Amino acid sequence: MLNEFLAEFAPLLTQGTIDTLVMLFASTAIAYVFGVVLGVILHLTAPGGLRPMLALNAVLGWVVNIGRSLPFIILLIALMPMTQGLVGTSTGVRGVIPPLVVATAPFVARMIEQSLAEVSRDAVEAAEACGASIPRIVFSALLPEALPSIVRGIAVTLIAVLGYTAIAGAVGAGGLGDIAIRYGYYRYEDEAMIVTVILLIVLVQVIQSVCDLIARKIDHR
Amino acid sequence: MISIQHVCKTYPGGAQALTDICLDIADGDIFGIIGMSGAGKSTLVRTINLLERPTEGKVVVDGQDVTALHGADLRTYRRRVAMIFQSFGLLAQKTVLDNVCFPYVAANGKVSTQDREHALELLERVGLREKASSYPSQLSGGQQQRVAIARALACNPEVILCDEATSALDPKSTNTILKLLRDINRETGVTIVVITHSMDVVEKICNNVAVLEDGCVVEQGSVADVFANPQADATKVLLGKVDWDA
Numbered sequence: 001m002l003n004e005f006l007a008e009f010a011p012l013l014t015q016g017t018i019d020t021l022v023m024l025f026a027s028t029a030i031a032y033v034f035g036v037v038l039g040v041i042l043h044l045t046a047p048g049g050l051r052p053m054l055a056l057n058a059v060l061g062w063v064v065n066i067g068r069s070l071p072f073i074i075l076l077i078a079l080m081p082m083t084q085g086l087v088g089t090s091t092g093v094r095g096v097i098p099p100l101v102v103a104t105a106p107f108v109a110r111m112i113e114q115s116l117a118e119v120s121r122d123a124v125e126a127a128e129a130c131g132a133s134i135p136r137i138v139f140s141a142l143l144p145e146a147l148p149s150i151v152r153g154i155a156v157t158l159i160a161v162l163g164y165t166a167i168a169g170a171v172g173a174g175g176l177g178d179i180a181i182r183y184g185y186y187r188y189e190d191e192a193m194i195v196t197v198i199l200l201i202v203l204v205q206v207i208q209s210v211c212d213l214i215a216r217k218i219d220h221r
Numbered sequence: 222m223i224s225i226q227h228v229c230k231t232y233p234g235g236a237q238a239l240t241d242i243c244l245d246i247a248d249g250d251i252f253g254i255i256g257m258s259g260a261g262k263s264t265l266v267r268t269i270n271l272l273e274r275p276t277e278g279k280v281v282v283d284g285q286d287v288t289a290l291h292g293a294d295l296r297t298y299r300r301r302v303a304m305i306f307q308s309f310g311l312l313a314q315k316t317v318l319d320n321v322c323f324p325y326v327a328a329n330g331k332v333s334t335q336d337r338e339h340a341l342e343l344l345e346r347v348g349l350r351e352k353a354s355s356y357p358s359q360l361s362g363g364q365q366q367r368v369a370i371a372r373a374l375a376c377n378p379e380v381i382l383c384d385e386a387t388s389a390l391d392p393k394s395t396n397t398i399l400k401l402l403r404d405i406n407r408e409t410g411v412t413i414v415v416i417t418h419s420m421d422v423v424e425k426i427c428n429n430v431a432v433l434e435d436g437c438v439v440e441q442g443s444v445a446d447v448f449a450n451p452q453a454d455a456t457k458v459l460l461g462k463v464d465w466d467a
Contacts (some may be wrong), residue, residue: 124367129270130300132327140326144314155423189269221313221357 005191012179013192016201019093020175023165027100028158034101035108038064040138042109043116050124050134067106072164075103078170093145096173105159111153115146148219155211159204166200176200222248223269223412228278230264230436233274234252238264239436241276246429248379251413253444256433257274261266262416265433266382269414270302273297281382300328303373311364317344317368318353324375336375343371347401363394370401380412381405387422399426399465420459422449424448432456 038060044050045057070078076099080090089095119142127141131180143150176196184193222245222327228365230239238261246252256262267273270282271287279288282298286319290298297382303324311320321340322332332340344350347367357365366386373381383402387395406413415427423444431441432455451457 080361117349119309120310120313122306122308122310123312125272126306126372127273127312127323127327129299129304129310129382130324130327130372131296132323133296134291136327136330139314140323145312147314156332208264 009183009195011185013176013195013199016176016179016196019163019173019201020162020177021088023096023100023168023173023175024158024161027097027104028154030097030101031104031108031157032154033162034105037052038109039112039116042113043142044087044134046113048084048127064106064109067102068110070103072099072103073169075099083118087162091172093174096168097160097173100161100164100168101162103155107160108153108157109159112146112150113119115149115153116148117143119145132202148215148221149173149216151211151218155208158211159206162200162207164201176203222246223267223414224281224284225265226279226281228265228268228275228280230261230273231276235267238330239268239275239434242337242436242438244411244431244438244441246414248412249410250429251403251419252417253415253427253429254433254434255417255419255420255423255430257453257459259400260455261436262418262433262434264322266304266384266416267412269380269382270304274302278391288320296327298360300324300376301378301380302382303376304382304384305366305369305386307388309357309362309369309420311355311365311368311372316354316356317349317360320357320368321371321375323372328376338416340371343374344368346374347371361394362390363397364396366390366394367401369455370398370405374405374409377409378411381415383413383416385416388417388419395422396425402426418459420448420461 005118017030036175042057042060045053047054078097079102081098083098086098105158110196123145124137124141132140165175166180168174169178169181176199180193180196182197183189222431225242225244228239229241231237242265252270254265258275264273264280267421268275271290275288279286281287287298312323318340321343322336325332325336344353347370349364349367352360352364357368383420388399388400399422402413405411415422417423427444429442430444430447431438432453434453435454440447440451440456447456448460
């Protein structure tokens with residue numbers, strides 16, 4: 001029976017896992033590029049920050065909050081024209097990466113902002129008193145000091161994005177979430193559902209453990 | 222020579238931290254600024270390196286109005302005025318040596334072999350050369366403060382500002398730090414401004430002292446004079462000359 005199951009589902013599940021991993025890591029990586037920039041600007045321009053700019057801070061805060069308010073499925077559909085223009089399709093793995101990035105970047109911005117806020121104010125003030133410029137403080141003091149916390153944030157982000165990729169299955173993006181919905185939910189193929197869920201659990205555990213391990217290794221506090 | 226001229230600091234919201242402060246600090250002096258918590262000592266010392274900008278008045282260093290400085294000029298000026306903090310202000314994710322080298326990174330964006338040599342000499346000077354590759358969390362408070370002093374010396378400053386530098390330390394480490402500061406002052410002629418709430422610290426290392434109360438200088442003079450003949454009530458309280466039931 002196991003053999004039968006594997007013969008039927010192994011290629012599907014393998015492809016699903018690969019699709020999920022591609023969506024997950026590609027969109028998270030791109031989201032971090034935007035999210036880190038946004039998060040650093042939010043941190044610097046906040047009241048009491050190194051370069052308080054309240055209007056810019058408020059506007060960016062709004063943009064980030066709006067990005068985080070929209071349910072992902074709505075964002076996915078609303079962005080279809082943009083996605084089409086950007087990557088030539090609004091379905092499949094490729095078509096879901098742009099909306100995933102748009103949904104994840106504001107989330108990352110808040111994670112980064114929070115990690116930076118944890119950095120000791122005195123250490124930053126000491127860097128300032130040494131005559132360091134703001135970019136120097138960001139790259140040589142703030143970000144390196146916050147790195148272990150940022151790595152822990154990456155685990156939280158990856159796992160949240162994993163949840164989004166399942167929703168993306170609804171527009172034919174593929175991946176494990178899609179398999180769970182199509183085979184497990186619509187066709188009552190319980191085995192497919194169970195195996196998919198187990199694969200997702202393993203993925204979450206691995207992401208969390210690896211990130212925890214790295215964070216512990218690089219944290220010298 | 223640091224000349225603080227009619228400095229006022231009012232925070233947005235109206236809280237007045239400093240009122241018309243006038244102080245002259247001579248080159249090579251060890252100058253104490255003493256007061257209770259909330260008297261405005263930290264705010265005052267931060268106006269010297271412009272971590273706080275005075276709302277009125279100016280700070281003149283060697284004839285130059287530093288309150289007018291911005292951007293790159295301000296950063297260059299800050300390299301002449303080092304600072305050490307109550308909580309040490311070390312970067313927890315960098316080694317002791319990298320912390321001492323931070324001022325070079327701040328100035329040039331990189332650390333040359335020569336800089337590294339100099340940093341190691343400074344660690345030798347504060348007695349922590351063997352801790353160069355340790356991290357701050359592996360050191361005691363007194364050792365961390367010595368690292369901070371080595372970092373303060375990295376750019377050969379003309380002034381060292383000490384904001385409650387010994388307040389978090391036990392009496393033995395306090396003495397070590399105070400002696401180190403005094404010796405460095407004698408060796409290099411660097412001006413030291415010491416912020417503290419402890420008369421003990423003032424008595425041990427300062428030549429001159431100003432007493433701050435509610436953002437105003439209520440008394441100043443040589444340590445010997447102020448100790449022998451305190452005038453202001455705040456000074457008497459700080460000297461413990463007031464009945465503690467009062």
